[in-house]
Amino acid sequence: MVNLESSSSYALDHATASRDLVFETAEETTADRLALVSIHDVMPETLAKVTELLLMCRQSAVKRMTLLVVPGKEWAETDIAQLKAWADSGIQLAGHGWVHHCDRIQGLYHRLHSKLISRDVAEHLALDEAGIQRLLDNCADWFSKHQLPVPELYVPPAWALGSISLNALRECPFQMVETLAGVIDVNQQRLLRLPLTGYEADTLFRAVSVSSFNRINWLWSKTSGRPIRVSIHPNDHQLKLKRSLQRDLDRPINAIGYTSLRSLSR
Numbered sequence: 001m002v003n004l005e006s007s008s009s010y011a012l013d014h015a016t017a018s019r020d021l022v023f024e025t026a027e028e029t030t031a032d033r034l035a036l037v038s039i040h041d042v043m044p045e046t047l048a049k050v051t052e053l054l055l056m057c058r059q060s061a062v063k064r065m066t067l068l069v070v071p072g073k074e075w076a077e078t079d080i081a082q083l084k085a086w087a088d089s090g091i092q093l094a095g096h097g098w099v100h101h102c103d104r105i106q107g108l109y110h111r112l113h114s115k116l117i118s119r120d121v122a123e124h125l126a127l128d129e130a131g132i133q134r135l136l137d138n139c140a141d142w143f144s145k146h147q148l149p150v151p152e153l154y155v156p157p158a159w160a161l162g163s164i165s166l167n168a169l170r171e172c173p174f175q176m177v178e179t180l181a182g183v184i185d186v187n188q189q190r191l192l193r194l195p196l197t198g199y200e201a202d203t204l205f206r207a208v209s210v211s212s213f214n215r216i217n218w219l220w221s222k223t224s225g226r227p228i229r230v231s232i233h234p235n236d237h238q239l240k241l242k243r244s245l246q247r248d249l250d251r252p253i254n255a256i257g258y259t260s261l262r263s264l265s266r
Helices: 044-059 077-088 107-118 129-145 166-170 204-224 242-249 258-264
Strands: 033-042 066-069 092-095 176-178 182-185 190-193 228-232 253-255
Touching: 033 044, 033 258, 044 077, 044 242, 066 077, 077 092, 092 129, 129 166, 176 258, 182 258, 204 228, 204 242, 228 242
Parallel strands: 033 066, 033 228, 033 253, 066 092
Antiparallel strands: 176 182, 182 190
């Protein structure tokens, strides 16, 4: 069994929204920095803020977005309709845990992770391999049950995939899995390491540490030419790094979809 966060191979490693929000197809340009722009924690209670962020992205000319959906919440029919409208407009949906919360902290690694990074959302870290497999299966089934596009991408909460063997991961219903280090092509069992930025900073310590992390990753993207992951959470446009978020969205970036990574990783 391999812990994909800690192994050497993968280390560092209701809707009040407008339903006619449509993103144009992104034009491929060589001058702009390639970026994967995603909004995390899409759930019934965050849909209004997700809409604000989508509008913010559109105003900054970001034309491709991925929404990370938490299926195990209390989704009303109007909420599902909103997801369908976004998917129909070309916005990609991805799986993002089940309830985005864990009731217990399991082991020392999970305890440290929760203190430093994830607080109480890294639900994979409280599960064994069989539990992670069930969660992945349930997540994919939820999209199919509600007649939503079954995602190719899965992103565990806090990017913490937990302890799961590579063979077990290959049996999961998703073709790509994103971790802190990058994006795993599940069939090829290959990790494409990618820079990452975040903006979820509600304390001064988090603002300073996340800002430093972001600067390093923008530099990595610039020097390597690799796409940068711009990862947004529902409250980020109201927190301490809101100006940094706006500045980064206004950069000359060319937003691409996660499926484009297959051609880049060959």
